[in-house]
Amino acid sequence: MTETGPVSGAIPEQASETEGEPRGGSRPRDSSRYWVAAAVLVVGLLVTGVLVWISASTYTNTENRLLRLRVSDAGALIAERLPVVQTPLASAAALADATDGDVGKFESFIAPSVGPPGRGQFVSVSLWRLGVGQPRLLAVVGVTPALAASPARAASFFASAAHSRQLSVTGLMPSKPPRLGYAFTSPGLTGRYVAYAESALPANRQSRFQSTSSFTDLDYALYLGPTQNGANLLVTNVKKLPITGRHASVSIAFGDRTFTFVVTPRRPLAGSFAERLPWIVAVVGLLLSLGAAAFTARLIARRNEAQELAGSLEQIADENRRLYAEQRSIAQTLQQALLPEALPKIRGVETGARYETGVKGVEIGGDWYDLIALDDHRLLLVVGDVSGRGLRAASTMASLRFAIHAYAAQDDPPEAILSKLSNLVNVNTSGQLATVLCAVVDVEAHRLTVTSAGHLPPLLVSDGSGTFVRSAVGVPIGVRAGARYTSTSVEMPKAATLIAFTDGLVERRGESIDAGLERLQRAASSNHVTLDELLGRLIEDLRSEGGDDDTAIAALRWLD
Amino acid sequence: MTFDVVESADRMLTVAVSGELDITNVDTLGSAVAPAIEREPSRLIIDAHELRFADSSAIALWVQWATEVPEIELRDAAPLLRRVVESMGLTEILNVTP
Numbered sequence: 239m240t241e242t243g244p245v246s247g248a249i250p251e252q253a254s255e256t257e258g259e260p261r262g263g264s265r266p267r268d269s270s271r272y273w274v275a276a277a278v279l280v281v282g283l284l285v286t287g288v289l290v291w292i293s294a295s296t297y298t299n300t301e302n303r304l305l306r307l308r309v310s311d312a313g314a315l316i317a318e319r320l321p322v323v324q325t326p327l328a329s330a331a332a333l334a335d336a337t338d339g340d341v342g343k344f345e346s347f348i349a350p351s352v353g354p355p356g357r358g359q360f361v362s363v364s365l366w367r368l369g370v371g372q373p374r375l376l377a378v379v380g381v382t383p384a385l386a387a388s389p390a391r392a393a394s395f396f397a398s399a400a401h402s403r404q405l406s407v408t409g410l411m412p413s414k415p416p417r418l419g420y421a422f423t424s425p426g427l428t429g430r431y432v433a434y435a436e437s438a439l440p441a442n443r444q445s446r447f448q449s450t451s452s453f454t455d456l457d458y459a460l461y462l463g464p465t466q467n468g469a470n471l472l473v474t475n476v477k478k479l480p481i482t483g484r485h486a487s488v489s490i491a492f493g494d495r496t497f498t499f500v501v502t503p504r505r506p507l508a509g510s511f512a513e514r515l516p517w518i519v520a521v522v523g524l525l526l527s528l529g530a531a532a533f534t535a536r537l538i539a540r541r542n543e544a545q546e547l548a549g550s551l552e553q554i555a556d557e558n559r560r561l562y563a564e565q566r567s568i569a570q571t572l573q574q575a576l577l578p579e580a581l582p583k584i585r586g587v588e589t590g591a592r593y594e595t596g597v598k599g600v601e602i603g604g605d606w607y608d609l610i611a612l613d614d615h616r617l618l619l620v621v622g623d624v625s626g627r628g629l630r631a632a633s634t635m636a637s638l639r640f641a642i643h644a645y646a647a648q649d650d651p652p653e654a655i656l657s658k659l660s661n662l663v664n665v666n667t668s669g670q671l672a673t674v675l676c677a678v679v680d681v682e683a684h685r686l687t688v689t690s691a692g693h694l695p696p697l698l699v700s701d702g703s704g705t706f707v708r709s710a711v712g713v714p715i716g717v718r719a720g721a722r723y724t725s726t727s728v729e730m731p732k733a734a735t736l737i738a739f740t741d742g743l744v745e746r747r748g749e750s751i752d753a754g755l756e757r758l759q760r761a762a763s764s765n766h767v768t769l770d771e772l773l774g775r776l777i778e779d780l781r782s783e784g785g786d787d788d789t790a791i792a793a794l795r796w797l798d
Numbered sequence: 799m800t801f802d803v804v805e806s807a808d809r810m811l812t813v814a815v816s817g818e819l820d821i822t823n824v825d826t827l828g829s830a831v832a833p834a835i836e837r838e839p840s841r842l843i844i845d846a847h848e849l850r851f852a853d854s855s856a857i858a859l860w861v862q863w864a865t866e867v868p869e870i871e872l873r874d875a876a877p878l879l880r881r882v883v884e885s886m887g888l889t890e891i892l893n894v895t896p
Contacts, residue, residue, distance in 0.1 A: 625854040626821055666865050669828070671858040673886055692886035711887035717861050747818070747851050750878050751885060 282527025335424035368430035405493030603788030604631030652676035742789030816848030847874030
């Protein structure tokens with residue numbers, strides 16, 4: 239007999255070492271992949287920063303440009319006031335010159351331009367005559383000019399105004415409220431006349447733009463002179479000076495003086511959206527960056543999970559493969575242990591046997607074979623098959639096999655052996671049936687006696703042709719206790735080969751059992767080889783690919 | 799493998815099995831039919847006309863049923879199956895009918 243498949247005692251060898259190692263090695267590498275999420279966050283923040291900077295500087299540039307446009311517009315408006323101030327004074331001076339200082343004509347000419355603060359253009363207009371010594375006040379329309387209270391100042395102002403071909407502007411007059419004075423000197427045909435006007439600055443020098451003005455979005459301050467000198471403040475709408483922050487200024491020539499006009503925006507000139515845009519970009523960019531980083535982290539986490547899962551699935555698969563191999567190995571070891579250790583030797587015949595586990599053979603099967611020497615010239619050849627698989631089938635098989643040994647030792651004939659076996663198995667309690675074939679071979683008499691408990695007939699091959707030894711088939715063991723069996727005897731030709739087998743050798747799903755028997759008949763007949771080789775070939779050739787049933791064969795051949 | 803279990807009024811139990819019945823699913827059939835057999839039918843018919851394959855554990859189950867009911871019949875079994883039953887010497891036990 240031969241063994242098939244590896245039989246090994248060293249099975250649980252690597253049970254413990256496969257556990258931690260691959261996981262422990264891969265964990266830190268997995269978590270370090272989160273740097274990708276961090277990189278996404280950093281890149282997102284950088285991009286956000288750049289966009290914020292661009293939108294902020296665009297906003298600043300736009301605001302500055304708009305502010306410059308506005309301040310020059312406002313400056314132009316102020317410059318347009320020059321003729322409004324200068325024309326009546328120039329005309330009055332010319333009139334005085336032409337009428338040689340006619341006070342009446344002067345007064346009636348200039349009266350429409352004079353009124354209390356807020357009503358008329360000027361609070362006071364006066365006519366002065368220049369000559370040797372102090373300038374002389376000829377006429378006054380409106381209130382007394384503040385300049386009149388300071389003859390020395392009047393003298394020096396008119397002296398310089400006399401040489402000017404344009405409007406001369408005084409410094410601030412210290413009155414309540416302060417005033418600003420303008421003078422225009424006639425060309426001097428009949429004498430040197432000066433038309434001098436004063437206008438009052440608003441109380442506290444505070445004045446708002448009219449609500450209909452196009453400059454309501456600006457704060458402003460207007461100074462006399464080229465600098466933001468608080469002492470020379472003419473008018474403003476803000477409480478706190480000087481104006482700081484984003485501001486623009488323009489210098490405006492006004493007569494012989496210069497005004498400085500400073501503006502600052504009350505609100506973003508390009509609209510509040512432009513002002514908020516950098517913040518919006520920052521917030522949206524930050525959120526997007528965080529979202530992208532979180533999303534990336536989640537993707538990585540998923541991927542890690544999937545890898546871990548794949549890893550553990552692989553481990554489980556490895557474990558399953560190992561367990562499968564282990565179980566198969568155990569099954570085969572056990573099966574071999576339940577089969578005869580050695581075959582008996584009887585003079586004149588050669589014996590052989592095979593046991594083949596089905597490919598799905600992780601479980602021990604219920605097939606067996608046996609060869610028992612009854613005496614020096616008779617041999618009992620047994621093959622059997624317990625239905626089902628696993629330990630239950632195997633233990634029933636073992637008990638039947640050993641019972642046959644015991645009954646054979648008592649010299650029971652095969653039909654009695656089977657009848658006694660039928661007391662050992664009950665399909666009602668165990669759900670098992672066993673088919674058993676007993677063949678008693680008298681080597682010297684060339685006589686074969688076959689007894690079958692539901693088993694397939696043995697094949698007898700001689701002279702290159704095989705025939706099945708048909709006998710009465712009794713019920714399988716387990717159907718009922720005390721079942722009766724009948725033996726059939728045949729003469730054996732010389733140089734014959736007897737092959738008994740279980741159904742795994744011939745049965746295929748979807749095919750008649752007769753087709754399998756014929757296949758065996760052909761395969762066994764066409765071989766002129768040793769018994770061992772013959773059994774090897776039968777196993778190899780006949781077992782269907784992926785045959786899932788166990789197969790047992792016992793054979794005997796007469797030696798020539 | 800699928801099956802139908804029908805208990806009729808005259809205490810006749812019919813078990814129709816289709817597909818392939820083998821060691822992997824024979825216990826399912828056995829436990830499904832057991833309660834009906836406990837109600838002691840007078841006759842059990844195994845309707846095998848849609849059964850493509852039955853292995854020895856399936857046949858063992860039927861033989862078990864055969865010992866538990868007064869009368870059994872394996873009806874409409876395919877020739878392949880009838881041949882297996884015959885080779886096991888069970889044609890009479892299972893009362894194989896065409």
